[in-house]
Amino acid sequence: MVSRVIPVDPFDLVLFGATGDLAHRKILPGLFHRFVVGQMPDTARIIGTARSAISADEFRATVRTAILEQAGEEAEQDDVLNTFLSRIDYVAVNATGPEGWDDLASRLRPETVRAFYLSVAPSLFSEIASRLHSGGLATADSRIVVEKPFGRDLQSARELNAGLRACFDEHQIYRIDHYLGKETVQNLMALRFANSLFEPLWNSTHIDHVQVTVSESIGIEGREAYYDKSGAMRDMVQNHLVQLLCLTAMEPPSKFTPNAVRDEKVKVIEALDPVPDGDIARGQYRADTGDDSYLDHVGDPDSRTESFVAMKVRVANWRWSGTPFYLRTGKKLRARESEIAVVFRDPPHTIFPNVGHLRGNVLVIRLQPDEGITLRTTIKDPGPGGLRLKEVSLDMSFAEALGADNRPQDAYERLVMDVIRGDQTLFMRGDEVEAAWTWADPIISAWEERTDRPAPYDAGSSGPEDALMLMHRDGRRWRQIGE
Numbered sequence: 001m002v003s004r005v006i007p008v009d010p011f012d013l014v015l016f017g018a019t020g021d022l023a024h025r026k027i028l029p030g031l032f033h034r035f036v037v038g039q040m041p042d043t044a045r046i047i048g049t050a051r052s053a054i055s056a057d058e059f060r061a062t063v064r065t066a067i068l069e070q071a072g073e074e075a076e077q078d079d080v081l082n083t084f085l086s087r088i089d090y091v092a093v094n095a096t097g098p099e100g101w102d103d104l105a106s107r108l109r110p111e112t113v114r115a116f117y118l119s120v121a122p123s124l125f126s127e128i129a130s131r132l133h134s135g136g137l138a139t140a141d142s143r144i145v146v147e148k149p150f151g152r153d154l155q156s157a158r159e160l161n162a163g164l165r166a167c168f169d170e171h172q173i174y175r176i177d178h179y180l181g182k183e184t185v186q187n188l189m190a191l192r193f194a195n196s197l198f199e200p201l202w203n204s205t206h207i208d209h210v211q212v213t214v215s216e217s218i219g220i221e222g223r224e225a226y227y228d229k230s231g232a233m234r235d236m237v238q239n240h241l242v243q244l245l246c247l248t249a250m251e252p253p254s255k256f257t258p259n260a261v262r263d264e265k266v267k268v269i270e271a272l273d274p275v276p277d278g279d280i281a282r283g284q285y286r287a288d289t290g291d292d293s294y295l296d297h298v299g300d301p302d303s304r305t306e307s308f309v310a311m312k313v314r315v316a317n318w319r320w321s322g323t324p325f326y327l328r329t330g331k332k333l334r335a336r337e338s339e340i341a342v343v344f345r346d347p348p349h350t351i352f353p354n355v356g357h358l359r360g361n362v363l364v365i366r367l368q369p370d371e372g373i374t375l376r377t378t379i380k381d382p383g384p385g386g387l388r389l390k391e392v393s394l395d396m397s398f399a400e401a402l403g404a405d406n407r408p409q410d411a412y413e414r415l416v417m418d419v420i421r422g423d424q425t426l427f428m429r430g431d432e433v434e435a436a437w438t439w440a441d442p443i444i445s446a447w448e449e450r451t452d453r454p455a456p457y458d459a460g461s462s463g464p465e466d467a468l469m470l471m472h473r474d475g476r477r478w479r480q481i482g483e
Ligand SMILES: NC(=O)C1=CN([C@@H]2O[C@H](COP(=O)(O)OP(=O)(O)OC[C@H]3O[C@@H](n4cnc5c(N)ncnc54)[C@H](OP(=O)(O)O)[C@@H]3O)[C@@H](O)[C@H]2O)C=CC1
Pocket: 016, 017, 018, 019, 020, 021, 022, 023, 049, 050, 051, 052, 093, 094, 095, 096, 118, 119, 120, 121, 122, 124, 147, 148, 149
């Protein structure tokens, strides 16, 4: 049985960078899944482009292979896969030269939603936008989607915004942060704003602190050149972790519209205090048995790029004064585990004899691997023998609760369909990205002036000792990774 899906309007999706890694691992398999569940109308078309001079048949063959690798059982029905592939075309286009643009223009249909997905290096964004505009390929209703990283500092983000806005209106620009497409991230908004239970408690009177963890067990996996110039702060914190913080901390938007939601997120970013150096722990993984260290992976024994960051962040507004947000993320950690843990204050008094200190409730929003929501509560330990207390979790796993037919969508499949629908709620607005860089830039600049190295941590651990200390000195503890 297929879940409730509302088909989108007919579209021409032009995928720049169609021969690349992201297109083959995420975007095309995601589109295939949307096709399988019936969301892509019969008249939808995907036009892949890149410089490679390959035929449409050759391109389709690579897409077939990628889908068979990524999409699981659904891809085994050959007729379904063949029908999907018949919607795919390919045109060789050079983003920085005249070759291929007229051919591409001739394939686009009038009266059809046009989306141009730029899965290419950010250095190509402005030039592609300009050629789409000057060649008349983009209409007033067309959408342009750009991948991360959106700049490496405020200055470059402003330049990218200027390049895109010279040719497209803000309502046409979709800046991807794939964390916003994750099912549980949206569930955080539903949890907060569709229930009356939590919102009265959602403030510093009741919440002691919030922990946002994005722990990865993988390393930099063939992306050395990019990662060593970025590090965890630019790669993960400035975008994904700041977005998670925003959705946790923001005020209720007046309505669920793209600008109402994004206005509230911008206010949170603008309320972030500068983070003093003493509130940050940076780490770099060292060799594990049978594996190399970060320095071996990037081939630079002097690299000072961090593969781990933990920090204490303060949101300087009425709601959150006195409730810090602790963020941490890193590569080669003990487990792949991402969550937002909202730690409530301890009960102020206990009426139970011989129980000692009662711990506060913890609401955990699990992003991955097992998406769901857990509430840690204290109950009576069942059975005879007097009243003893015990901590238990009220647990909701989405996979179990919703059943296999309603498995959470991959972030990319949701986001691509949102583009076609013209819904920008889960995309970053230009001012939002600039605000996040305004906050992150001084932190990064301070590191760049220093000569010391990030603290080493063992691959497979929970990160460097400094990160533990960041919490311990406040009388708090990180939640365990990988338990
Ligand atoms: N891979 C990933 O996991 C992630 C990637 N991203 C971002 O997505 C984007 C794409 O990444 P990824 O797929 O890994 O990159 P790849 O290097 O694998 O692919 C780049 C693509 O761009 C095409 N290309 C390069 N130069 C030109 C040009 N002058 N004109 C037209 N096409 C060109 C290449 O094809 P050809 O050489 O044939 O022209 C290729 O299809 C980047 O912005 C990256 O930061 C974001 C998150 C994760």
